[in-house]
Amino acid sequence: MRLLWITLVAGAVGTAHAQPSILGGTREDFRRYCSGCHGNAGDAQGENADYVDPKPRDFTLATFKCRSTPSGTLPTDDDLYRTIKRGIVNSNMPSWKPLPDETVMALVQYIKTFSPRWKTEKAGAPISIPAEPAVTTDDILAGRALFQKMECWKCHGPEGRGNGPSASTLTDSKDQPIKPFNFAASSRFKCGSTNEDLYKIFMTGLDGTPMPSFADNFKGDDAWHLVHFLRTLQQEERPEKVVWQQWLATHPGQLKPIGPDGSGQ
Amino acid sequence: MMRGIAAMLAGLLVVAPSTPRVKTLAGSVTGTITFTGTPPKMKPIDMAKEPSCAKEHATPVETETVVTGPNNTLQFVVIYVSAGDMGTAATQTVKFDQHGCQYLPHVQAMHTGQPLEITNSDQTSHNIHPLPSKNPEWNKSQPPGAAPIQTKYDNAEFIPVKCNVHPWMHGYFAVLGTSHFAISGTDGSYTITGLPPGKYTLTAWQEKFGTQTQDITISGSETAKANFVFKATPY
Numbered sequence: 001m002r003l004l005w006i007t008l009v010a011g012a013v014g015t016a017h018a019q020p021s022i023l024g025g026t027r028e029d030f031r032r033y034c035s036g037c038h039g040n041a042g043d044a045q046g047e048n049a050d051y052v053d054p055k056p057r058d059f060t061l062a063t064f065k066c067r068s069t070p071s072g073t074l075p076t077d078d079d080l081y082r083t084i085k086r087g088i089v090n091s092n093m094p095s096w097k098p099l100p101d102e103t104v105m106a107l108v109q110y111i112k113t114f115s116p117r118w119k120t121e122k123a124g125a126p127i128s129i130p131a132e133p134a135v136t137t138d139d140i141l142a143g144r145a146l147f148q149k150m151e152c153w154k155c156h157g158p159e160g161r162g163n164g165p166s167a168s169t170l171t172d173s174k175d176q177p178i179k180p181f182n183f184a185a186s187s188r189f190k191c192g193s194t195n196e197d198l199y200k201i202f203m204t205g206l207d208g209t210p211m212p213s214f215a216d217n218f219k220g221d222d223a224w225h226l227v228h229f230l231r232t233l234q235q236e237e238r239p240e241k242v243v244w245q246q247w248l249a250t251h252p253g254q255l256k257p258i259g260p261d262g263s264g265q
Numbered sequence: 266m267m268r269g270i271a272a273m274l275a276g277l278l279v280v281a282p283s284t285p286r287v288k289t290l291a292g293s294v295t296g297t298i299t300f301t302g303t304p305p306k307m308k309p310i311d312m313a314k315e316p317s318c319a320k321e322h323a324t325p326v327e328t329e330t331v332v333t334g335p336n337n338t339l340q341f342v343v344i345y346v347s348a349g350d351m352g353t354a355a356t357q358t359v360k361f362d363q364h365g366c367q368y369l370p371h372v373q374a375m376h377t378g379q380p381l382e383i384t385n386s387d388q389t390s391h392n393i394h395p396l397p398s399k400n401p402e403w404n405k406s407q408p409p410g411a412a413p414i415q416t417k418y419d420n421a422e423f424i425p426v427k428c429n430v431h432p433w434m435h436g437y438f439a440v441l442g443t444s445h446f447a448i449s450g451t452d453g454s455y456t457i458t459g460l461p462p463g464k465y466t467l468t469a470w471q472e473k474f475g476t477q478t479q480d481i482t483i484s485g486s487e488t489a490k491a492n493f494v495f496k497a498t499p500y
Contacts, residue, residue, distance in 0.1 A: 061402070070403075071403040071404055072402060072403025074401075121401075149390075149408065150390055150408055151390040151430060154390075155430065165314050166430050166431070166432060169432035170429055173396050173402060205403070205405070207402055207403065208402065210392070210394065210404070212393075212394065212404040212405050212429075213405050214405075215405075216406075216414065217406060217407070
């Protein structure tokens with residue numbers, strides 16, 4: 001494995017400096033780093049695709065999970081760049097951080113040649129993200145109420161363990177089974193590890209998956225409240241969890257459970 | 266060469282006024298959609314996990330992939346003009362509701378670009394997840410009491426619609442390049458009105474059994490007849 005990485009990095013550095021024509025060299029880069037899963041034609045039919053779960057992205061559809069743009073719109077170049085550099089947790093998409101920035105930027109342009117949508121549509125306008133409010137008990141309680149009201153628990157489970165009543169029935173847009181995110185088992189989210197990355201997922205949805213956008217129905221700091229509540233479900237000792245556990249310790253028995261009969265309060 | 270072009274242009278000038286179209290004449294086509302063979306048995310839907318929807322139904326609800334009526338008729342078949350006069354895009358809003366954890370109607374047809382309004386009449390959250398292949402794919406949550414989703418589709422295709430929260434919910438948007446369309450009713454019948462005189466190809470689409478076509482000619486204000494028979498298979 002280490003040998004593979006050395007080869008990859010050495011190859012990347014070599015091409016970045018040796019190629020006068022960016023797109024010509026980029027096709028070589030795509031075939032070297034991406035085609036194995038995504039296929040030479042970007043259609044997710046690479047030779048490894050059968051063995052990969054979740055399936056590789058099909059670039060001919062131009063549907064992407066990690067975006068800063070509204071559901072149904074094309075992502076920005078920066079969104080695609082960040083996905084390549086970061087990788088996607090709980091999938092076979094690794095982080096390509098070792099690749100030089102210019103190689104990744106050129107790959108972003110190359111990925112955009114696989115669907116005609118990129119010729120007729122512009123990327124969506126990135127959503128605006130208000131400043132993150134301070135973590136308070138009221139704010140976490142509001143997030144918990146939203147987790148109940150928006151029925152997040154139906155897929156993600158009452159404790160965020162990815163085991164809600166609908167979890168076992170979920171399929172992605174290509175009819176492949178897909179698991180809801182388990183908050184108790186992961187520190188990183190699909191599209192990054194910060195609170196802002198989680199905020200974006202609620203407001204943009206993960207296109208191509210069952211995760212919808214809540215942008216039409218979240219007002220004010222709603223999405224921030226939900227971010228802070230979900231942080232309390234994780235294993236990590238985070239500020240949200242400290243505030244929450246202090247409140248729980250001093251208010252025993254005050255919460256109704258989340259679920260079919262729960263009020264979320 | 267120049268003379269040839271001049272002659273052609275002269276010919277066009279003569280021909281053009283000789284084909285007047287009487288716009289006011291409009292015929293119709295009507296018919297019934299039936300099947301032969303054995304259609305698949307529809308499965309009962311267990312809504313026990315969603316009590317607010319279960320109580321909306323006095324009798325158990327079944328899946329709607331193949332909905333049959335008396336005398337082997339088929340409901341929810343989309344019949345539309347696939348060649349001929351395509352009409353003009355309608356501007357009135359097409360509605361699609363979620364009620365009792367079902368889509369009303371199960372299949373909704375619309376012209377490309379026609380406004381589509383999606384509502385949730387249920388006391389539970391749905392996510393509307395249409396799965397197009399020629400239009401952008403989006404997926405939006407719609408909690409109880411949420412504002413309607415206003416949208417439209419620019420490219421013609423049959424788009425499956427699902428709700429990931431309630432896996433039994435399935436429907437279709439039939440996005441068509443024509444305003445001449447109808448959906449067969451509970452008795453399998455349909456009528457398309459407002460067809461100007463001319464030759465037409467009609468296509469009938471059923472989500473499980475595929476498409477069938479038939480050519481008709483409308484010469485005046487008559488009502489043409491076009492029945493379609495689908496070959497049903499149990500699986």
